[in-house]
Amino acid sequence: MRNTMTLNRRTLLKVSALAGGGLVLTASMPMVARAAGVTNAAPASLNAFVSIRPDNTISIVGKNPEIGQGIKTMLPMLIADEMDADWDLVSITQADSDAARYGPQLAGGSFATPMNWMPMRQVGAAVRQMMLSAAAARWGVPATGLKTELSKVIETSSGRSITYGELATDAAKLAAPDPSAVTLKDTKDFHIIGRAIGGIDSPRIVKGEPIFGIDTRLPGMVYAAFERAPVFGSKLKSASLDAVKAEPGVLNAFIIEGNGNPEQLSDGVAIIANNWWLANRARSKLNIEWDTGEWSGHSSKGYDAAARAAMAGGNPQEDIVKTGDVEAAFASAAKTLDAEYAYPFLAHAPMEPQNCTALMHQDGTLEIWAPTQNPQAGQTAVAQMLGITPDKIKLHITRMGGGFGRRLNNDFMHQVAAIAKQMPGTPVQLLWSREDDVRSDFYRPAGWHRLRAALDDQGKLTGFDDHFITFAIGGSFNPAAMAPDIFPARFVPNLRYAQTKLETRVPMGALRAPSSNALSFVTQSFLDEVATAAGKDLPALLLELIEGREKEPDSRGFMGPAPGFNPGRMRAVIEKATSMSGWGKTMPQGRALGFGFYFSHMGYFAEVVEAGLSASNKVEVHNVWVAGDVGSHIINPYGAMNQVQGAVIDGLGQATALAIEIEDGAVAQSNFHDYQLPRINFTPAVHVEFVKSDNAPTGLGEPALPPVIPALVNALAKLTGKRVRSLPIDTSQLV
Amino acid sequence: MTYRVDINGEARELDVPGAMPLLWAVRNELGMSGTKFGCGVGLCGACTVHVDGVAQRSCQVQVGSLAGKKVTTIEALGESQVGRALQQAWLDEDVMQCGYCQAGQLMNASAFLARNPQPSAQQIDQAMAGNICRCACYTRIREAIAMVAEKGTADA
Numbered sequence: 001m002r003n004t005m006t007l008n009r010r011t012l013l014k015v016s017a018l019a020g021g022g023l024v025l026t027a028s029m030p031m032v033a034r035a036a037g038v039t040n041a042a043p044a045s046l047n048a049f050v051s052i053r054p055d056n057t058i059s060i061v062g063k064n065p066e067i068g069q070g071i072k073t074m075l076p077m078l079i080a081d082e083m084d085a086d087w088d089l090v091s092i093t094q095a096d097s098d099a100a101r102y103g104p105q106l107a108g109g110s111f112a113t114p115m116n117w118m119p120m121r122q123v124g125a126a127v128r129q130m131m132l133s134a135a136a137a138r139w140g141v142p143a144t145g146l147k148t149e150l151s152k153v154i155e156t157s158s159g160r161s162i163t164y165g166e167l168a169t170d171a172a173k174l175a176a177p178d179p180s181a182v183t184l185k186d187t188k189d190f191h192i193i194g195r196a197i198g199g200i201d202s203p204r205i206v207k208g209e210p211i212f213g214i215d216t217r218l219p220g221m222v223y224a225a226f227e228r229a230p231v232f233g234s235k236l237k238s239a240s241l242d243a244v245k246a247e248p249g250v251l252n253a254f255i256i257e258g259n260g261n262p263e264q265l266s267d268g269v270a271i272i273a274n275n276w277w278l279a280n281r282a283r284s285k286l287n288i289e290w291d292t293g294e295w296s297g298h299s300s301k302g303y304d305a306a307a308r309a310a311m312a313g314g315n316p317q318e319d320i321v322k323t324g325d326v327e328a329a330f331a332s333a334a335k336t337l338d339a340e341y342a343y344p345f346l347a348h349a350p351m352e353p354q355n356c357t358a359l360m361h362q363d364g365t366l367e368i369w370a371p372t373q374n375p376q377a378g379q380t381a382v383a384q385m386l387g388i389t390p391d392k393i394k395l396h397i398t399r400m401g402g403g404f405g406r407r408l409n410n411d412f413m414h415q416v417a418a419i420a421k422q423m424p425g426t427p428v429q430l431l432w433s434r435e436d437d438v439r440s441d442f443y444r445p446a447g448w449h450r451l452r453a454a455l456d457d458q459g460k461l462t463g464f465d466d467h468f469i470t471f472a473i474g475g476s477f478n479p480a481a482m483a484p485d486i487f488p489a490r491f492v493p494n495l496r497y498a499q500t501k502l503e504t505r506v507p508m509g510a511l512r513a514p515s516s517n518a519l520s521f522v523t524q525s526f527l528d529e530v531a532t533a534a535g536k537d538l539p540a541l542l543l544e545l546i547e548g549r550e551k552e553p554d555s556r557g558f559m560g561p562a563p564g565f566n567p568g569r570m571r572a573v574i575e576k577a578t579s580m581s582g583w584g585k586t587m588p589q590g591r592a593l594g595f596g597f598y599f600s601h602m603g604y605f606a607e608v609v610e611a612g613l614s615a616s617n618k619v620e621v622h623n624v625w626v627a628g629d630v631g632s633h634i635i636n637p638y639g640a641m642n643q644v645q646g647a648v649i650d651g652l653g654q655a656t657a658l659a660i661e662i663e664d665g666a667v668a669q670s671n672f673h674d675y676q677l678p679r680i681n682f683t684p685a686v687h688v689e690f691v692k693s694d695n696a697p698t699g700l701g702e703p704a705l706p707p708v709i710p711a712l713v714n715a716l717a718k719l720t721g722k723r724v725r726s727l728p729i730d731t732s733q734l735v
Numbered sequence: 736m737t738y739r740v741d742i743n744g745e746a747r748e749l750d751v752p753g754a755m756p757l758l759w760a761v762r763n764e765l766g767m768s769g770t771k772f773g774c775g776v777g778l779c780g781a782c783t784v785h786v787d788g789v790a791q792r793s794c795q796v797q798v799g800s801l802a803g804k805k806v807t808t809i810e811a812l813g814e815s816q817v818g819r820a821l822q823q824a825w826l827d828e829d830v831m832q833c834g835y836c837q838a839g840q841l842m843n844a845s846a847f848l849a850r851n852p853q854p855s856a857q858q859i860d861q862a863m864a865g866n867i868c869r870c871a872c873y874t875r876i877r878e879a880i881a882m883v884a885e886k887g888t889a890d891a
Contacts, residue, residue, distance in 0.1 A: 202826055203826060208810045210768045210769075274763070275764065277755055277756060277763070349869060350833070351779070351867065401833050434773065638829040642872060649871035649873060653871070671776055671778060672779055672867060680860050680866070681860040681861065683874060686874055
């Protein structure tokens, strides 16, 4: 196996005794931080934390934020397996934000699995080795005659055994082994990795115990509502607060002056009450004058008109990639295609509305309880805003009611810090309404693509041209960039990707499978059009494009030494998904199959959707077949299945129903009546199989989402003969 | 004014405006945070509780309307057989991802199964369509409810 990240000699394992007996093992893994490219701060960082108590119970720290992706359960599984721990004796505690102790702590990019697969195992293996050494010393026998099993060391010849708990205090006196020298298990001996293990917090959740950020309760805590301008980029001119302060239950109201950066702090008014409902209700008594500035005229319609003009004009601002001679390919083509695709802004809408709790202590330090995917960045930025050093902030990471990328931005953390600063000694919980959440998001950017394809007289794809219309803020910012190696780049001889950026002030951010959730729709739908024009189907076209090139080396290092795109793995999942779904079979009247493939976040997913239209002309999805390759092991089959099924239904929801529209510089949607997330009665059966390949395991939070969108669109094209080129799907265009 | 409300078998006093939704009375006045805020307008079901055994959106139930009624929240779900059976099925099927909506899902499912212990697949979908799960754990919610319906709740 190659391309895995490991601990090396520069990694420092430290051992120390637990007060009251036992052992603590900590690992410092500077290389992990660099490989992920997520931080350029402090290189030395503790990454794992294991303690064993004399009663043989084990505590493992879950370092990363838990948003429902299952990481709090999964990372400790890696350590526990290599330790040969008895999982029933393991408890897991959530780490606070601490870059120096834990290294990167981030829920994003499906990074956690590839970043931690080897390092966490090495930490566990080091513990196991120390247990063996301690037992050998205790018994005065060579360690070679000893084995481990379920938190015990066993002497093979005699069968006598001793628990890890009994050995822990002795082991704590040993020098920690070099992590690069520890012996890892033969993977066939895994007893926790690969086992379906339920979420570690689930038993508490089914009883309604307080566990989410919004459940934080502190003595004397008050609640805050925050009113910000509906129009992006506005500044507060004046606010009259007397009527608000006279409302029942309102304790205080004050103006918060922003710093002009919507990712941090926008102008607004905070209202404080003993009950959030009272604080929020009092907002209706606010009298605020906003300077909406030059962006108040912006609208989705205006952007669409500008984008259509740019596509028609055919003069992109800049090339993303250009290979071969694209114009010559079109000039000599036997057949050409030319189509415009579009997709809207999207909100994240996690079920737990944005919230954050903070207490400004009298000594000027700040304590924060934050449902954040990106705690360390938040801690640093808030410290900077307050003019204090990050070590003056203690940040507790809470479980989150969903993330999907929304909580990578810490605007709520800045807001509550600014509020808490006004009321030292009093803990305050900021909570947004659902309307605030929908209207103050960092949206998946809308986008437009003019696509052209050239086919030769053999039906071979010889030219491909994509003019991408996207957005920028101040000329540069774009969280949904099109990378130069997006498929079919490298597999079509004459190819150009180019772009034109429209200027906006709509805040934009990463939404689950950023870039890919849109580019999959565009490229895999258009390639389906190409396949049809060439008299083939999409799987056949894709396999033809990569024919004979399956063994080519990976195209890029997406994440340091991690694997890039590998056409051989693409072929395997395409063949698996077509086989699972019976691709090519005769379908019942009113139903059709559609196909989509996408590579993102190091995962390969091919998906087939069986769809129809109901009597009332609504999209009905009956079945989805999913074949995915995320490497050699599915670490937790429960979590993996949940991520894949959830991503598929999430993608179908985006395709059929979701759009955020800008009108007069503000978001038109506000709640679940006009931003309609998928529900149980829309949910198809989702059949999932994993293709195991000889590659280190990679993440599952994102890569199953992108292909389902074109698979649905392609099924509807097959069913109706009409091509959906704009999302969400408007079924009135299909009849 | 002060309202007396029977919540999970206890008479609780609430000194709040009568128009305050039950959701905010239990969360912010009584310190019971199991009932979740999702939308505030009765569209997502995250705040579902039972009022006299019927599933209600607590963001739409005013404190002043509860005289003489019995409220059950997620904190007391385990006191009923069907509640315990559903909690166990939720764990056995590993239903949840983030888990935020699950209190509401469980409260809605338990009121439904109490009324209809042997539902069809279609009836399960209809009954649960008011509860949004943003993580889309729907296939497992279906399976967990069907499992309880099949096994019954006698052992729970």
